[in-house]
Amino acid sequence: xxxxxxxxxxxxxxxxxxxxxxxxxxxxxxxxxxxxxxxxxxxxxxxxxxxxxxxxxxxxxxxxxxxxxxxxxxxxxxxxxxxxxxxxxxxxxxxxxxxxxxxxxxxxxxxxxxxxxxxxxxxxxxxxxxxxxxxxxxxxxxxxxxxxxxxxxxxxxxxxxxxxxxxxxxxxxxxxxxxxxxxxxxxxxxxxxxxxxxxxxxxxxxxxxxxxxxxxxxxxxxxxxxxxxxxxxxxxxxxxxxxxxxxxxxxxxxxxxxxxxxxxxxxxxxxxxxxxxxxxxxxxxxx
Ligand SMILES: [Zn+2]
Numbered sequence: 001x002x003x004x005x006x007x008x009x010x011x012x013x014x015x016x017x018x019x020x021x022x023x024x025x026x027x028x029x030x031x032x033x034x035x036x037x038x039x040x041x042x043x044x045x046x047x048x049x050x051x052x053x054x055x056x057x058x059x060x061x062x063x064x065x066x067x068x069x070x071x072x073x074x075x076x077x078x079x080x081x082x083x084x085x086x087x088x089x090x091x092x093x094x095x096x097x098x099x100x101x102x103x104x105x106x107x108x109x110x111x112x113x114x115x116x117x118x119x120x121x122x123x124x125x126x127x128x129x130x131x132x133x134x135x136x137x138x139x140x141x142x143x144x145x146x147x148x149x150x151x152x153x154x155x156x157x158x159x160x161x162x163x164x165x166x167x168x169x170x171x172x173x174x175x176x177x178x179x180x181x182x183x184x185x186x187x188x189x190x191x192x193x194x195x196x197x198x199x200x201x202x203x204x205x206x207x208x209x210x211x212x213x214x215x216x217x218x219x220x221x222x223x224x225x226x227x228x229x230x231x232x233x234x235x236x237x238x239x240x241x242x243x244x245x246x247x248x249x250x251x252x253x254x255x256x257x258x259x260x261x262x263x264x265x266x267x268x269x270x271x272x273x274x275x276x277x278x279x280x281x282x283x284x285x286x287x
Pocket of ligand 1: 245
């Protein structure tokens with residue numbers, strides 16, 4: 001077991017408190033007058049997602065935890081069990097949908113994922129940085145040409161996960177790019193598209209295709225970001241995901257612009273925006 005003095009805790013460290021495994025995502029040194037120095041740390045329980053805010057005495061020893069990462073190849077699904085093989089030891093294990101989380105939607109036979117283990121138990125799953133080409137043949141991702149933050153030929157998430165994509169300038173162009181044999185159409189950054197996107201999605205859905213649109217529902221002022229509200233209204237299923245507030249660690253449903261600009265569309269990578277909760281969001285900051 002290794003440990004670290006609390007005043008040396010850093011963002012990204014994994015620590016063990018009792019039976020909890022906590023990932024530090026924010027730290028704050030507290031020194032008030034003659035009082036003892038403390039370290040305030042915001043952490044996330046890697047198993048439950050729960051946010052833990054804890055004040056350590058600066059000189060406290062904190063137990064560090066280390067995860068072992070293994071590359072696992074997806075073999076097959078049997079009921080609720082997903083069977084994988086360790087690509088180094090050929091040992092086979094199975095994971096549950098809960099353990100796989102979002103990765104469930106990306107699994108094709110032979111997909112390789114990285115699984116983190118703590119004392120032999122799976123703790124988390126990291127998808128490969130590049131998704132196998134097979135995915136791109138059946139799921140052409142489409143994104144508006146304005147969004148070239150990371151790559152012109154791929155949809156790239158802030159966490160560097162990639163999938164091949166086609167850039168389009170208008171919703172109409174999107175319609176032309178979808179092949180007759182295409183079954184699933186993935187559209188990223190829906191809020192950057194024009195007002196015709198809902199009609200185009202309806203047309204594709206009426207042709208029997210599965211249409212999945214991801215996008216921000218609100219702009220930097222917290223106002224509905226067209227055409228997302230119209231898409232929300234016509235969608236069969238909606239998954240609203242919340243980020244984690246970068247100020248308080250609470251569930252964040254707002255995008256805080258950190259630079260001054262009153263342009264509605266200001267494409268920026270990390271730095272220009274951060275996730276904020278209702279309480280910490282301040283639209284006047286950008287004005
Ligand atoms: Zn907050």
